[in-house]
Amino acid sequence: MVTEFIRRGHTVLGCGRSRASMTELARLHGAPHDFTVVDVTANEAVEAWAKRILQSHGAPDLLLNNAALINRNAPLWEVSAQEFSDVLDVNVKGVANVIRHFVPAMIARRSGVVVNFSSGWGRSTSAEVAPYCATKWAMEGLTQALAQELPPGMAAVPLNPGVINTDMLQSCLGSSAAAYPIADEWAKLAVPYLLKLSPRDNGRPLTVSGVPED
DSSP, X not given: OHHHHHXXXXXXXXXXXXXXXXXXXXXXXXXXXXXXXXXXXXXXXXXXXXXXXXXXXXXXXXXXXOOOOOOOSOOGGGSOHHHHHHHHIXXXXXXXXXXXXXXXXXXXXXXXXXXXXXXXXXXXXXXXXXXXXXXXXXXXXXXXXXHHHSOTTEEEEEEEOXXXXXXXXXXXXXXXXXXXXXXXXXXXXXXXXXXXXXXXXXXXXXXXXXXXXX
């Protein structure tokens, strides 16, 4: 998505836990773009990052919460308490931390779209990924409640990105993941779709294919 947004002339301000990935993005895309090492599960780290970004660039037009972990395939009773907590911390608490520190500036401007990445497993379920399903179902409820709290002129959207061939998918499906588009291919469809989101989409469960799932 970074490459596609920038190709279309947009400024991208992103974070991730991988120093190597953030360093590489910064090398490829200099100012005005900004890439920072941040663990979204750490509220104080997100607060410091948001303060710096808001001071240098102002409130975002499009806030994307797409950080996520998935548990190793296993029945729920075999998932350790620590692994369950790790998935919950990133997929739910991390999203709340980012919203807490960016959305007030968007509300003050009374514009902007918040997209919280859900999943097909936020509207259906499969065996051995119960913790991940739980967090994505949480995204659906959290986002629709947020949509009711935002002022006119803004939107919060729970977005199912569809099935993408990523390391995460490969951990679940193995070689079968190769049947799905890689992230670069998916981004060519997803980025223009994201850029078209507007206040009329507030609270709507959407998919990148453009079909509402009410």
